[in-house]
Amino acid sequence: MAEVWDAVVVGAGIEGSATAFHLAKNGCRTLLIEQFPLPHSRGSSHGASRIIRKAYVQQHYAQMMNEAYPIWEQVEQETGTQLYIKTGGMLVGPGSSEQLAQTEQSLAGAGSEFERLSSDDLKLRFPNLSFPADYRAVLDPEAGVLKADKALRCLQDLFVKYGGRIHDEEKVMRIDPGDVVTIHTSKSTYKTRKLLLLPGPWAGKLLGPLGLQPPLKPVRISVLYWREKGPGTYSIKKGFPVFMDAAHLYALPSLEYPGIFKLCYHSGPAIDPDDRDGFAGSRGNQEIVRMMCDYVRKHFPGLESVPAIQESCIYTNTPDEDFILDCHPQYRNIIIGAGFSGHGFKLAPVVGKLLCELAMDKQPSYDMTPFSLSRFHNTATPQAKL
Ligand SMILES: Cc1cc2nc3c(=O)[nH]c(=O)nc-3n(C[C@H](O)[C@H](O)[C@H](O)COP(=O)(O)OP(=O)(O)OC[C@H]3O[C@@H](n4cnc5c(N)ncnc54)[C@H](O)[C@@H]3O)c2cc1C
Structure with missing residues (x-):
């Protein structure tokens, strides 16, 4: 019988790595899958630096930043690395x-x-x-x-320290939804109770076959x-x-x-x-x-x-530059984080916490309305083969 993971996270950019970190820290047996050899510079999370700030027009992000700073500090302390x-x-x-x-x-x-x-x-x-x-x-x-490449590395190191496993150079090719989700990669097949999709710019390519077409x-x-x-x-x-x-x-x-x-x-x-x-x-x-x-x-x-x-x-x-943090409308055990619209790095610790809460069926710590998939019309592709 194939092993069934508590959670599989697809995408080891900053958002997937932060989500995997929270899941492992909360005791979930978690696998993080990345298509490229780590570290890589093909997505959105590479490079040495990112801006961290509280100055936001939208108050929900200004509030979330009040929590992001202490989590970054905790990561600094746990790894002995200056990030901010x-x-x-x-x-x-x-x-x-x-x-x-x-x-x-x-x-x-x-x-x-x-x-x-x-x-x-x-x-x-x-x-x-x-x-x-x-x-x-x-x-x-x-x-x-924020020292970006170091921050990414620290979250992945802590994830492994808390018992998580990383498989890089492995691309997710197909997803079969169900009470237990089956994931087919370029190397193997996995089963999981919760699937968290954080594929960055490739989100459209994974969501389309799952019947979703958000405007990314x-x-x-x-x-x-x-x-x-x-x-x-x-x-x-x-x-x-x-x-x-x-x-x-x-x-x-x-x-x-x-x-x-x-x-x-x-x-x-x-x-x-x-x-x-x-x-x-x-x-x-x-x-x-x-x-x-x-x-x-x-x-x-x-x-x-x-x-x-x-x-x-x-x-x-996304058209409104708000993130997508939501469950798939039809398959509630598939959780999506996408559309970070050029400002998601600093917020990754809170994004990861929220997605972990969704995966663990907990009440999210913030109002999720700004991040819902349903704010977009025509999100579902009627012709999709599910
Ligand atoms: C130039 C630039 C400057 C920025 N400046 C700031 C800033 O100052 N402050 C700030 O807060 N934010 C900033 N951002 C935004 C921030 O960096 C992004 O919001 C964040 O990195 C998004 O991370 P991600 O994990 O969603 O995407 P990514 O880092 O792209 O991660 C997604 C991962 O999923 C993997 N993947 C995709 N499909 C598959 C598959 N089928 N199988 C396996 N793996 C898959 C990809 O290979 C990739 O590694 C900036 C972004 C850029 C590009």
Whole structure:
């Protein structure tokens, strides 16, 4: 008789690894399956750094961040690894920007501190930035940098420490739903009471055959790095914070490459995740790089205005940029986490906790309405062969 797992998690990105960690910690016998050899750089969770912040327009995320910080701290303590560097974070935009006003409201509503910088304060505190006179900023003192690749590794290590098993280089090819779900991979067949699908940009490919077609759009993000004219100008040592512009741009002080600053556009062309690099030379991508060169020239006078390094990553966007965290409407023992829309890394510890609660038939700790599958029309594919 084949062994029946308590839970199988598909996808060892940050969301699948965090979910597997919570399941194993709660005593579930859990298998984590990943299609690529670990670690890899083909999905959404690779690279050395991600922004962590409490500054969110949507209050539900601002509330969840109050819990994400202590869980990250617990992971740091359990593994003896520093994952969070506190730098503070700045959101800039025109004084009239609704995003700035809503972010302040949301931070206040979640009981978090923030500081408001006028245009003059902005010039005084950050002389290496150049913004129009009507621009202002909100400062989130708790924001900072998460060491992303280390965070991913730590969650996987803790998962194994709590008794979990990881099978990488093994692709899930077919899923047969039932009271006990059967999973066919490129190497073997497994049976499980609960299946948790966290396939990142490949979600559409696994959900379609299960009769679901939520509006998920994988997009290619150009990760652009810019050389500082004077090394260290925008560094953590000099007190430069993580940075967001209401016009959909973000930046992190230099970390992965000394003297080189990461500044990216928060959007990109729609792609097939199996052909990510086929889109690198696309017109959509070239236009973004050109637009970013203009932006750097205007607002970051301390950077050379041609990117020094270009890398790739993928977002999986939903139309409202809220995640999908829900059970399959027909097969309640199949649980889905998808559509992390370019902002899911920092929240992974809470995402994992919520999906673990769904898998263990516990009452979720947060209102799940914003994350429901049913908020989208036509989620089910009527013609799907189930
Ligand atoms: C450039 C960039 C910058 C970002 N910046 C930030 C930031 O500053 N702050 C923040 O909070 N978030 C940020 N994000 C978003 C965050 O990184 C993502 O939301 C998060 O990494 C999504 O993780 P995931 O586990 O859903 O996806 P992935 O990391 O892609 O993991 C999914 C995994 O599933 C595996 N898989 C898929 N199909 C199968 C199958 N059939 N069989 C087996 N395995 C399978 C894949 O190989 C993959 O490893 C950024 C993202 C990018 C791309």
